[in-house]
Amino acid sequence: MEQSRGECQTLNKIIAEHKAVYEGLTSYEGLISYEDIVSSKEINAIEEEMRRKQKTKRKTCPTEICDLWLKKKKQSGAVRKVISGGQTGADRAGLEAAAYLGIQTGGTAAPGFSTSTGRDESLKKFGLVPIGCGGSIRKGYVDRTKKNVDDSDATLAFSTHSSSGTDNTIGYCISGTWKTYTRVPLASRASRRVKNGVWTVTTETYRPICVVTNMRAEGAVEQVQAFMRECDVETLNVAGHRDDKRGFQGKVQMFMLRVLDASAIQ
Numbered sequence: 720m721e722q723s724r725g726e727c728q729t730l731n732k733i734i735a736e737h738k739a740v741y742e743g744l745t746s747y748e749g750l751i752s753y754e755d756i757v758s759s760k761e762i763n764a765i766e767e768e769m770r771r772k773q774k775t776k777r778k779t780c781p782t783e784i785c786d787l788w789l790k791k792k793k794q795s796g797a798v799r800k801v802i803s804g805g806q807t808g809a810d811r812a813g814l815e816a817a818a819y820l821g822i823q824t825g826g827t828a829a830p831g832f833s834t835s836t837g838r839d840e841s842l843k844k845f846g847l848v849p850i851g852c853g854g855s856i857r858k859g860y861v862d863r864t865k866k867n868v869d870d871s872d873a874t875l876a877f878s879t880h881s882s883s884g885t886d887n888t889i890g891y892c893i894s895g896t897w898k899t900y901t902r903v904p905l906a907s908r909a910s911r912r913v914k915n916g917v918w919t920v921t922t923e924t925y926r927p928i929c930v931v932t933n934m935r936a937e938g939a940v941e942q943v944q945a946f947m948r949e950c951d952v953e954t955l956n957v958a959g960h961r962d963d964k965r966g967f968q969g970k971v972q973m974f975m976l977r978v979l980d981a982s983a984i985q
């Protein structure tokens with residue numbers, strides 16, 4: 720993101736006044752440099768908030784700003800990467816929304832970048848890599864789905880009706896075995912929480928899973944964001960139904976833009 724003249728002046732002033740502190744910030748909690756804070760355009764708001772709480776006009780130390788910035792980021796459940804299998808529908812919608820917002824994308828695709836509409840080489844631009852075909856194409860689809868679940872901190876699945884692929888994906892997240900979620904152990908299903916068109920399982924589960932059953936439900940976006948905060952999700956796997964004539968992919972993409980947009984989360 721391009722810095723404004725004021726932001727550059729602020730950065731130069733801070734570095735000049737706190738050279739020793741700045742040197743220690745270059746690897747502070749994984750930050751590349753202090754520019755990560757300044758260029759985010761949050762520094763003014765953070766400083767003002769700290770001064771208001773402390774009821775003082777004193778200059779704020781960079782380490783204090785950094786601590787609060789990191790705290791806000793963790794509270795927001797900010798996702799750093801979105802992955803999927805690249806299928807039409809929910810998979811593609813997650814990638815498109817993340818790319819539009821400048822979030823890193825990736826994941827494992829089916830053998831030969833196969834999708835319901837044929838071979839899709841455009842998935843390469845999202846950083847997807849096809850899984851090796853060690854058997855049937857169907858096995859390749861299953862292995863690809865399992866790998867994306869395993870490679871993420873949590874999975875967000877869009878399930879508006881019963882379908883074998885999505886149901887098995889949810890079941891794998893809960894139990895670690897490839898079977899529909901209705902057949903997983905009762906102990907795991909008992910930990911399911913349902914609210915606002917969304918249900919989640921974060922305990923007694925193989926991998927945390929959030930399932931959206933009604934994208935139009937009031938509070939659905941906020942429920943997904945709360946799930947990401949609770950699970951401290953940095954890499955999110957997006958799964959769900961294939962695209963259909965009713966524009967399912969477009970609906971999921973709009974929903975994902977609201978979920979991932981930093982301004983909406985904060």
